[in-house]
Amino acid sequence: MEIIIISVFVLGYFLITIEHSIKIDKLIPALAMMGIMWAIIALNHMEVFDINTVTRELEPTYIKKILLHHLGLTAEILIFLLGAMTIVEIIDFFRGFLGIKRLVKTRSKTKILWIFGILAFVLSAIIDNLTATIVLITLLQKIVKERNLKLWYSGLIIIAANAGGAWSPIGDITTTMLWIADKVTPVSLFMYLFIPSLVCMVVPFLIASRLKIFKGEMEIPKEVIDMEENKYGNKMLFIGLGSILFVPIFKTVTGLPPYVGMMLSLAFVATLAEIFSNKKFNLSKVDEDHDKESDHSPVHASLTKIELPSILFFLGILMAVGALESLGILYNFADLINETISNQDVVIVLLGHLSAVIDNVPLVAASIGMFPNVINDPLWHGIAYSAGTGGSMLIIGSAAGVVAMGMEKMDFFWYIKKITIFAMIGFWAGYGTFIFMRDFVL
Numbered sequence: 001m002e003i004i005i006i007s008v009f010v011l012g013y014f015l016i017t018i019e020h021s022i023k024i025d026k027l028i029p030a031l032a033m034m035g036i037m038w039a040i041i042a043l044n045h046m047e048v049f050d051i052n053t054v055t056r057e058l059e060p061t062y063i064k065k066i067l068l069h070h071l072g073l074t075a076e077i078l079i080f081l082l083g084a085m086t087i088v089e090i091i092d093f094f095r096g097f098l099g100i101k102r103l104v105k106t107r108s109k110t111k112i113l114w115i116f117g118i119l120a121f122v123l124s125a126i127i128d129n130l131t132a133t134i135v136l137i138t139l140l141q142k143i144v145k146e147r148n149l150k151l152w153y154s155g156l157i158i159i160a161a162n163a164g165g166a167w168s169p170i171g172d173i174t175t176t177m178l179w180i181a182d183k184v185t186p187v188s189l190f191m192y193l194f195i196p197s198l199v200c201m202v203v204p205f206l207i208a209s210r211l212k213i214f215k216g217e218m219e220i221p222k223e224v225i226d227m228e229e230n231k232y233g234n235k236m237l238f239i240g241l242g243s244i245l246f247v248p249i250f251k252t253v254t255g256l257p258p259y260v261g262m263m264l265s266l267a268f269v270a271t272l273a274e275i276f277s278n279k280k281f282n283l284s285k286v287d288e289d290h291d292k293e294s295d296h297s298p299v300h301a302s303l304t305k306i307e308l309p310s311i312l313f314f315l316g317i318l319m320a321v322g323a324l325e326s327l328g329i330l331y332n333f334a335d336l337i338n339e340t341i342s343n344q345d346v347v348i349v350l351l352g353h354l355s356a357v358i359d360n361v362p363l364v365a366a367s368i369g370m371f372p373n374v375i376n377d378p379l380w381h382g383i384a385y386s387a388g389t390g391g392s393m394l395i396i397g398s399a400a401g402v403v404a405m406g407m408e409k410m411d412f413f414w415y416i417k418k419i420t421i422f423a424m425i426g427f428w429a430g431y432g433t434f435i436f437m438r439d440f441v442l
Helices: 002-017 027-043 061-093 096-103 109-127 129-143 147-166 173-180 186-208 233-254 258-276 288-295 298-303 308-326 329-340 344-354 360-370 378-393 399-408 412-418 420-441
Strands: none
Touching (some): 061 096, 061 173, 061 298, 096 233, 109 186, 109 233, 129 147, 129 399, 147 378, 173 186, 173 258, 173 360, 308 360, 344 378, 378 399, 378 420, 399 412, 412 420
């Protein structure tokens, strides 16, 4: 039966990888393989064990207990993401991100490239690489009119956003997973990965800035200069970003899971948002009398924009990986890897290149269940860097790349021809820096 379960997982994985070819949203195979895998386990009364006690149980009722265990771990991540997404949408409701346009005062193509690169690197560490990419490409579409130039900017923004997300516990879903699973801490992530991630971003940008496409100046459209801002925009930008940054501090001080701090931050930001908009505090429609008012509530409007397909995808993937973990399949696979490949760096680099082809969420979820290494072991920092930045090598390898592909109608093969080499150079330069710091500095 284990062969059948692994086959279901591989098939679902394959369908997720080719979602753009078959035109089926990746959440469908993710949810389907989760349901089928757990159904096979239940119907065949397969032996499962708790990863915390490593005590094997044969009673069918134990499946419900271990399901609740994995659902609890998954829910921590999903609730955390829901809170972060809602805060970002509240900032956007007040047009807080339009304040970023003030930073783009130059007409030099090279300077604009660096401005967007630095913004992507910094913002992705705070509001995650996916959201940072959406914000910056939206701004890019208003500033740059030349199609080819816009594609180049977008491709390099993907590299910068993924690099920026790798060194922050809230910058990338995979780093968030490692943080919530108590594999890394925010301070150690910064110490080990900030400089390697910066190198991963700076090296490709230094090379790209010498290209002909970025020479000269361009005209900034008048509508961008005259773009109207909300009077509370800047306040909500700083309040929202500050509230998200408060979450790691809250976890460190209280020891509570990150999602608790994120919910507290959301409550604070939501309260101020309702005050600023002079609307009655209302997170949901309570009755028909309040419908009209709540439609204009910044909190309600933000909640309606949440990417639920992404949330459901994470649910399916993490619970499917949980099934493999409960059967002990991941541990057996880890033993096989350790016996076959003795060099840890080879394993980590291989994972980075795989994340360009295969979604990095299940890769990291599997890694968490495979390796018994203690918290802040360099292995986890290597995985965080590799999975986060390796996805830049192909446009389908990261959430930032996929969203850029959709927003700019970027061609898969254009990205391979133009951007992949820059992403590979950045990845290897950054990982070389990581090895040097790990072995000789830290």
